[in-house]
Each structure stands twice: as C-alpha cells, then as structure tokens.
Amino acid sequence: MALTLTVNGTSHVVDVEAESPLLWVIRDTIGLTGTKFGCGIAKCGACTVHIDGRAAKSCTTKVSAAVGKSITTIEGLSPDSTHPLQVAWTELDTPQCGYCQSGQIMAAAALLSKRANPSDFDIDTEMADNICRCGTYTKIRAAIHRAAEIAAQ
Numbered sequence: 001m002a003l004t005l006t007v008n009g010t011s012h013v014v015d016v017e018a019e020s021p022l023l024w025v026i027r028d029t030i031g032l033t034g035t036k037f038g039c040g041i042a043k044c045g046a047c048t049v050h051i052d053g054r055a056a057k058s059c060t061t062k063v064s065a066a067v068g069k070s071i072t073t074i075e076g077l078s079p080d081s082t083h084p085l086q087v088a089w090t091e092l093d094t095p096q097c098g099y100c101q102s103g104q105i106m107a108a109a110a111l112l113s114k115r116a117n118p119s120d121f122d123i124d125t126e127m128a129d130n131i132c133r134c135g136t137y138t139k140i141r142a143a144i145h146r147a148a149e150i151a152a153q
Contacts, residue, residue: 008076
C-alpha cells in the first residue's frame, strides 16, 4: 500500500503495510538510521521520534497513524547539529555507549518545547520512559539543564 509520510520536512511515498511499525519504515524504507530499535514494546525509548511535535515511540506506532502528520527524527532535529540539546550533549560529553541517546535527545526536545526551564522533577518525570543501560542519567539531566540555558541566550 502506498502511503505518504512527511519526515524531517520531506515527503516520502512508501509502499508498506499500513500496520507496519513506523520505526522500521523510517529505518529500512526511508533509510534514516538514527532512530534505534531497543525493545519493540515502547518501554525503553530508543525509538523516540516526534509526531506533530510530541514524543512518540515509533516501535509501536503504526505507520498509518503517522500519515498526514509531521514526523521528526534525530536527523531532522537540526540540519547542522546546533540544536541546544545537541550542543549541550557534546559540551558535557553526555553519552557513554550512545545507543539510547537519539531517543533521549528527542524525548528531551519534547520536554523543552513544553517547559523552557524544567526542574529536576520535570526532567525525571518526562524522561522516565527512556532507559539508558549505561546509567548516564545524571549527565542527561545536566545536559537538559544546559540546553535550557543555551536556548535562553
């Protein structure tokens, strides 16, 4: 079935089943591999993308649910990696293995779009569904605070 998706501002016509997980369409059909597969049951957050500006777990989102909506992946967050979160992540050397980081950044971007200066409680609450096996949570929290500072400048 031919479906049209708007990913990172570009229209893509994809020939996939309507029930296909958005994650696999983004990765395998469109070829954007920054969004990661972690668990397949929306419990780890590695597959987080934005759909119409809201964080969504792409591993359990049917591609048909994203038709007519704006999808943003980590590749589309900033064309030159100058989004405040990307800058803060680099400044603070946040990732360890890095596997979960695109999902972490996308979840954090959704948080910052709602709360420009989140508290630790806000961060912990909003980021709870994103798991980091390396345990870099304190660095992630610090990077979110730093990104808020950068964005406010």
